[in-house]
Amino acid sequence: MNLRIIRANLVVKLTSFHRERTTMFFTMAFPIILILVFGTIFMSQDNVSYHLCVQDLDQTTSSAQSIKTLEHDGEFKITRVAPAVNATQYVRDNKVNLVLVIPKGYEGSLRQRTVFDNPNASATITYIYDPSSSSVVTKMQILDSVLAGINQEMSGMPPFIRSAQRSILTRQYRFVEFFVPGIIAMSVMTLSLFSTVDSDTELRQKGIIRKLSTTPITRTDWILSGILYQFILAVISTMAMLLVSRAVFHVSLHIDAWLPAFILLDVIAFVGTGMSLTRFVKEAQSAAAAANAISFPMMFLSGSFFPIELMPGFLQKFAKILPLYYVNEGLRASMVFADNLAALKDAAVIGAFAALVFILGIIATKWEEGA
Amino acid sequence: MTNQAEHVIEVEHLTKRYGELPAVNGISFTVSKGEVFAFLGPNGAGKTTTVEIIETIRTPTSGKVRLLGMDVTMSKHDIVPRIGVLPQGFSSFDRITVRETLQYYSRLFCRGKNDIDGLIDLVNLKDKTREQYKNLSGGLKQRLGIAIVLVNDPEVVFLDEPTTGLDPGARREVWDVLLGLKQKGKTVFFTTHYMEEAELLADAVAIISKGNIIAMGSPRELIESNAKYLLLTLQSSDERVFAIVRNMGFEPEHDNHKNIKVRVAQTDDVLKILNAIKDAGAPFLNLEVRKPNLEEVFLQLTGEALREDPKKMAAK
Numbered sequence: 001m002n003l004r005i006i007r008a009n010l011v012v013k014l015t016s017f018h019r020e021r022t023t024m025f026f027t028m029a030f031p032i033i034l035i036l037v038f039g040t041i042f043m044s045q046d047n048v049s050y051h052l053c054v055q056d057l058d059q060t061t062s063s064a065q066s067i068k069t070l071e072h073d074g075e076f077k078i079t080r081v082a083p084a085v086n087a088t089q090y091v092r093d094n095k096v097n098l099v100l101v102i103p104k105g106y107e108g109s110l111r112q113r114t115v116f117d118n119p120n121a122s123a124t125i126t127y128i129y130d131p132s133s134s135s136v137v138t139k140m141q142i143l144d145s146v147l148a149g150i151n152q153e154m155s156g157m158p159p160f161i162r163s164a165q166r167s168i169l170t171r172q173y174r175f176v177e178f179f180v181p182g183i184i185a186m187s188v189m190t191l192s193l194f195s196t197v198d199s200d201t202e203l204r205q206k207g208i209i210r211k212l213s214t215t216p217i218t219r220t221d222w223i224l225s226g227i228l229y230q231f232i233l234a235v236i237s238t239m240a241m242l243l244v245s246r247a248v249f250h251v252s253l254h255i256d257a258w259l260p261a262f263i264l265l266d267v268i269a270f271v272g273t274g275m276s277l278t279r280f281v282k283e284a285q286s287a288a289a290a291a292n293a294i295s296f297p298m299m300f301l302s303g304s305f306f307p308i309e310l311m312p313g314f315l316q317k318f319a320k321i322l323p324l325y326y327v328n329e330g331l332r333a334s335m336v337f338a339d340n341l342a343a344l345k346d347a348a349v350i351g352a353f354a355a356l357v358f359i360l361g362i363i364a365t366k367w368e369e370g371a
Numbered sequence: 372m373t374n375q376a377e378h379v380i381e382v383e384h385l386t387k388r389y390g391e392l393p394a395v396n397g398i399s400f401t402v403s404k405g406e407v408f409a410f411l412g413p414n415g416a417g418k419t420t421t422v423e424i425i426e427t428i429r430t431p432t433s434g435k436v437r438l439l440g441m442d443v444t445m446s447k448h449d450i451v452p453r454i455g456v457l458p459q460g461f462s463s464f465d466r467i468t469v470r471e472t473l474q475y476y477s478r479l480f481c482r483g484k485n486d487i488d489g490l491i492d493l494v495n496l497k498d499k500t501r502e503q504y505k506n507l508s509g510g511l512k513q514r515l516g517i518a519i520v521l522v523n524d525p526e527v528v529f530l531d532e533p534t535t536g537l538d539p540g541a542r543r544e545v546w547d548v549l550l551g552l553k554q555k556g557k558t559v560f561f562t563t564h565y566m567e568e569a570e571l572l573a574d575a576v577a578i579i580s581k582g583n584i585i586a587m588g589s590p591r592e593l594i595e596s597n598a599k600y601l602l603l604t605l606q607s608s609d610e611r612v613f614a615i616v617r618n619m620g621f622e623p624e625h626d627n628h629k630n631i632k633v634r635v636a637q638t639d640d641v642l643k644i645l646n647a648i649k650d651a652g653a654p655f656l657n658l659e660v661r662k663p664n665l666e667e668v669f670l671q672l673t674g675e676a677l678r679e680d681p682k683k684m685a686a687k
Contacts, residue, residue, distance in 0.1 A: 005481070008475055008478035019503070207459070208462055214426055214458070215480060216448070
């Protein structure tokens, strides 16, 4: 290993990057755009409210009061549908997924139950819904729980089972704060993998690798300078993401030595993977396709964008063999939970993987043309 | 030791196969110190395979190759700092300037206080030092490549087809640089399929065809020993001239410009042909009698042209 050679390589790589303005822009802009887009989506998830259409066929004080209760609960934004309208046709024509219909005689039944203590008096509220909509089931479940609450209150009996919430965290985190570490892990992976694959195939096709093989630079010098270069880019890109998420979404995360450690391990793991790929895929286009084949499942299945608990059981098991999963988990352990032991365990797994692919990368990097 | 001092490159029975396909078939040759050695052959003859084995880029299937007295398969790390290599189709980092490129390669050889300006002067790139590689013309790129080759002040310089793909003007620029290396006393090993390049620059030439060396020596020796005939060229629009020469027992041919070319053993034959044409009253415009050049020697030895006919290439 020769530090002067590594430095010379690093200078050339950074100078080329600096002068390649388009590449520089997209390298930095891509993760920031992701933060802005997904941050906006997940910010609204923290204050989610559903659109609900209500048709009041009773038109009484009691029915109006019930609608107000739904509205004040904060979960629904109410649109009133005129009593004369056909609710089924309304769902079809207006592309809404649910209309809640309060029946005629609602107030009468309510009075029978509350004033005359008639236990058989009841009112049936109808959900007219479009089953092709994915969110309608959630909407109906929330409505069911609201109606159950009203029924419980009307029974006059205190509930037997109550629930209490206690977070494992000392402060209240928003979903966007769990999301940012995942985006950092994913961006560093994408940057390291694609940049290595692109650069190595281009240099090989141009014959620069062949020329370098007739100089004193070794494969180890070459790979180490590549890792160092990617690490510098990854640190700059991570800083940009953290600054944007703080400035725009007021994201506040715990930053300590684990952050650069996980970035470095992420870089080593995917620079090594990229180098191993270019050994087998010679053409630039095929190499990019192969890199996509690796990065896409990793992006969506390793918990960068959404929790793996949402996935089917077999995919959850699969996620746990993906190296990016451990970078995600490790970064969340350190940046959200400030849990050093959990971060250490994840670092050990990704560290072992990084060491393995680094060695494979050195073996796979074909310096001489061979026999 | 004496032999090693004289011969900086020694190749003995070198064979290289790619699977069952033989690229080089047991070739042997030596290159002396300070010599400019041209390795001549058509595309696919085995030139690049041979030079890359000597440069330590490839490993041989069998045979011995010694460079500067060291086995190329065992001593790569000792050899590399002492040689300079310009690979075929050389390229460099697009966004890096001429000066930065030379500084980079200089640092790879750990030569901190290298005379970058001297190298820039040598290849006449003084006006282009701040130009990025991607903006250089083909000839300038090759000149930069040659400057890179010299950053470590190598004892042996390898240039694999340094002028392929360049226009005639750019080729001459590269030749000037190579002549400069020759004057500096560098040992230069270059491959080419341009015969005039070998004739102009080389002290010694090896002709390789289908993996075998078929002739070796100085350009003059090759011509003297292999071309024991004279070449008579006549330009005539009279169709009888061709028939007259053929009827005399010679084998005339038309060249690309419809000139009549005839191989004759001695000057008397030239006189006989001219007299016969004169007696028949057939006119001719131009007349040339000369010894064959290296290209014609190559054609005679191998039965194939060094380069493809441009018309055939265009047809492809």
